[in-house]
Structures are given as C-alpha cells and as structure tokens.
Amino acid sequence: xxxxxxxxxxxxxxxxxxxxxxxxxxxxxxxxxxxxxxxxxxxxxxxxxxxxxxxxxxxxxxxxxxxxxxxxxxxxxxxxxxxxxxxxxxxxxxxxxxxxxxxxxxxxxxxxxxxxxxxxxxxxxxxxxxxxxxxxxxxxxxxxxxxxxxxxxxxxxxxxxxxxxxxxxxxxxxxxxxxxxxxxxxxxxxxxxxxxxxxxxxxxxxxxxxxxxxxxxxxxxxxxxxxxxxxxxxxxxxxxxxxxxxxxxxxxxxxxxxxxxxxxxxxxxxxxxxxxxxxxxxxxxxxxxxxxxxxxxxxxxxxxxxxxxxxxxxxxxxxxxxxxxxxxxxxxxxxxxxxxxxxxxx
Numbered sequence: 001x002x003x004x005x006x007x008x009x010x011x012x013x014x015x016x017x018x019x020x021x022x023x024x025x026x027x028x029x030x031x032x033x034x035x036x037x038x039x040x041x042x043x044x045x046x047x048x049x050x051x052x053x054x055x056x057x058x059x060x061x062x063x064x065x066x067x068x069x070x071x072x073x074x075x076x077x078x079x080x081x082x083x084x085x086x087x088x089x090x091x092x093x094x095x096x097x098x099x100x101x102x103x104x105x106x107x108x109x110x111x112x113x114x115x116x117x118x119x120x121x122x123x124x125x126x127x128x129x130x131x132x133x134x135x136x137x138x139x140x141x142x143x144x145x146x147x148x149x150x151x152x153x154x155x156x157x158x159x160x161x162x163x164x165x166x167x168x169x170x171x172x173x174x175x176x177x178x179x180x181x182x183x184x185x186x187x188x189x190x191x192x193x194x195x196x197x198x199x200x201x202x203x204x205x206x207x208x209x210x211x212x213x214x215x216x217x218x219x220x221x222x223x224x225x226x227x228x229x230x231x232x233x234x235x236x237x238x239x240x241x242x243x244x245x246x247x248x249x250x251x252x253x254x255x256x257x258x259x260x261x262x263x264x265x266x267x268x269x270x271x272x273x274x275x276x277x278x279x280x281x282x283x284x285x286x287x288x289x290x291x292x293x294x295x296x297x298x299x300x301x302x303x304x305x306x307x308x309x310x311x312x313x314x315x316x317x318x319x320x321x322x323x324x325x326x327x328x329x330x331x332x333x334x335x336x337x338x339x340x341x342x343x344x345x346x
Contacts, residue, residue: 015039016107017100020047020058021093021124022067023115024279024309026141027228028238034111034141040103044096046311047112048072048079052345053306054111055242062099063092069312071342091120094127097138107137114142125149129171129221143309144228151221157214158226160203165227166213168198175220181205181213191222198222230278235271236263238278239304247300278308283318290319290334291326298337303345312342 018038022045026034031054041056045063049072050056061068062082073079084095093110100108108131113124121142128138128149137154140147148156149171160166160181168179168186173193179186183204191198205211215224240247251259271281282305289298305315315338323331 015105016109017042017103017105018056019044019093019096019100019108019110020050020056021096021110021112021142022046022049023112023117023120024143025050025053025112025307026146027144027230027233028241028307029233030141030146030228034109034139038109040100040105042096042099044092046072047092047096048076049306049312050112051076052342060099062095064088071312071339075342075345091123091127093120093124097127097131101131101136106135108139110138110140112142113140113147114145125169125171125223129223132221144230146226146228148215148224148226149221150215150217150224152217152219155214155216156224157212158224159210159212160226161229162203162205162209162211164203164211164229166201166203167225167227168201168215169223169225170194170198171221171223173220175222176218177222178216178218179214181211188218191220193220233278235278236267238308239267239271239282240300241303241307243300243303279305279310282308283310283314286315286334287318287322287326290322290330293330293333295333295337298334299341302338302341 016038018035018041020041020043035054040059041051043051043058043061045065046067048058048061048068051058052072052075058076058079060080060082064084064086066086082099097108110124114121124140125147128140129151131138132149132151132154138149140149148158150156166182168177168191170191170193175191175193176188177186177191178188181203182201184201203211203213213224215222237244251262271278282301285301286298286305289301302315316335319331319335319338
C-alpha cells in the first residue's frame with residue numbers, strides 16, 4: 001500500500017509527521033509505507049504505548065496524560081512532554097497535530113485514529129478536514145480502515161488491490177470532486193453533503209490486480225475512505241512481526257514436524273478463519289496460555305496481541321478476567337510475565 005495527498009501532480013515530497021493516537025494500530029502490512037521517512041514523531045497521550053509496539057522513540061508526548069500507562073511512561077524516561085489540563089476544549093489528537101504543524105510538517109499521518117470510540121473517529125475526520133483547508137495533508141489509520149482527507153485543489157492518491165472497498169465522503173456542503181480508479185468514477189461532479197452517493201465503491205482497473213485510486217477535490221473538502229480486507233493478512237506475519245524468523249527457528253529447533261504442524265494448522269488454518277479477527281484471537285490465546293501455565297509461550301502472543309491492535313490495558317484486563325476461571329496463581333504468574341515482557345520492550 002502506498003498513498004498520499006498531493007497539492008499538485010509532481011510536487012516534491014512534503015515533510016511528513018507521524019502522530020500516534022490512542023486507537024487501534026493499522027493492519028501490519030500497511031505499516032511500512034506509513035512509517036517511512038516520518039518525522040517528527042508525536043505521541044498523543046495513550047498513543048505512547050504504540051511507540052513501544054512499533055519500536056519508535058517519540059520526539060514529544062502531548063496531552064493531559066489521563067490514558068497513558070505508567071509502564072509506557074517508564075519505557076521512555078526523559079521524554080519531552082507537553083502536559084495539558086484534563087479539563088480542556090481540545091482533544092489530545094488536536095494538540096498533537098498542532099505540535100506537528102509547529103514543527104513544519106505539511107503532511108501528517110495519524111496511527112490509531114480509529115478504534116472503539118465512534119465520537120473520536122468522527123472527530124478525527126472533522127479535525128483533519130479543518131487542517132486540509134489550510135493545505136495540510138492528513139491521513140488517518142486504524143484497524144483495517146484508512147482515510148485521506150483533502151480540500152479544494154488537493155488530490156488524494158492510494159494504490160489498492162482491485163476490489164478493495166472505497167468510499168467518498170463530503171465533509172462540507174458545496175463539495176465537488178473527480179474520482180478515478182474506481183468502478184463508479186465521478187468527473188467534476190457535486191458530492192452532496194449528508195448523502196450516501198459516494199459510499200461503497202470499489203477500486204478497479206481494467207485487467208489489473210491493483211488500482212491507483214484518486215480523489216481530486218475541486219471545491220469544498222472530502223475524505224477518501226478505504227476499508228482493507230483484514231483476511232488478506234498472513235496471520236504469522238501479523239502476529240510474529242519482526243520476530244518471525246526467530247520464532248520459526250525456535251519451533252523448528254524443537255521438532256521440524258511439529259513446527260510444520262503448528263504453522264500449517266494453527267496459523268494458516270485456524271488463525272486465518274474469518275469469524276474472529278486476529279486481535280480477538282490473540283487475546284484468547286493469552287487467556288488460554290495463562291490457564292495452562294504456559295508462560296514460555298506467552299511473550300510471543302503478548303507481542304502478537306499488541307501488533308494486531310490490542311492495548312496493554314486490554315492484555316491486563318484479559319488476565320484479570322481469566323483469573324476468575326483459571327485461578328489466581330496462574331493469572332498472577334501470567335501477569336508477572338506480562339510485566340517482564342513490557343519492561344524488556346521498554
């Protein structure tokens with residue numbers, strides 16, 4: 001995946017800042033392009049936890065710090081911090097965007113923009129639209145969704161597998177757009193505000209397996225929304241991440257035949273079943289490993305859960321909930337392993 005929002009064709013690459021918000025991380029396969037050449041890195045409150053998961057060192061932590069965990073703070077001793085009161089009129093995301101723009105960014109990529117909070121996700125879109133009218137490119141990522149927001153004179157472009165669901169959403173009245181690389185293109189046509197005209201289109205290019213989807217905004221502001229197929233993710237790659245070779249070698253060292261059985265049945269078949277997403281499956285794996293007292297296997301799935309979108313707080317809550325069924329001693333042993341894991345990551 002590669003995408004962006006250009007003010008003009010052939011324009012030089014802009015200074016792209018990365019903001020880590022507190023929602024869900026995007027699908028692992030999207031991360032390389034999103035993280036490439038991004039600076040500065042600004043963590044918005046609880047988004048600091050994502051920095052540890054991704055192996056990033058933020059340049060600044062900003063917000064009221066009401067949702068950042070003590071372990072995340074401990075992982076970045078001495079981090080520059082801009083603290084705001086809890087009773088304020090702006091979201092931590094807004095404050096982080098302001099910091100990024102103050103640093104000279106003309107493009108901002110927000111990881112964790114979408115999660116379980118509908119209000120936060122909608123606010124992120126509208127905040128991005130406000131900045132887009134000032135010529136700032138804003139892209140939002142969370143889970144299997146991404147959004148590229150642009151205003152009059154801007155063009156959003158993204159390379160997608162053919163068949164990927166895309167939608168166009170007007171963010172203000174009087175919006176007029178041209179769209180290409182989709183099954184139902186528009187040519188300098190009004191995109192009515194408050195209607196579903198641009199919803200549920202799909203990426204399409206004649207005879208090709210991928211398509212270059214473009215949204216050019218002639219008037220007003222609009223968002224190009226992408227819904228990726230989470231099932232297209234290789235569970236092993238998503239869960240093992242950068243540790244894939246080490247995990248595969250460790251399994252093979254125990255027994256090559258058993259390793260082949262584990263990877264083929266557990267990861268290629270069971271983990272790939274569509275009814276449960278990888279985040280849910282990894283939280284279940286953590287609870288079940290805790291119930292078995294299998295603390296040696298826990299770190300792989302603690303890391304995997306974080307990589308596929310679970311939070312540190314959700315991992316703790318999973319173990320607390322499991323304690324009612326597996327017993328306090330095993331839950332406590334698993335919680336200690338979680339603490340050791342988080343300390344090692346820090």
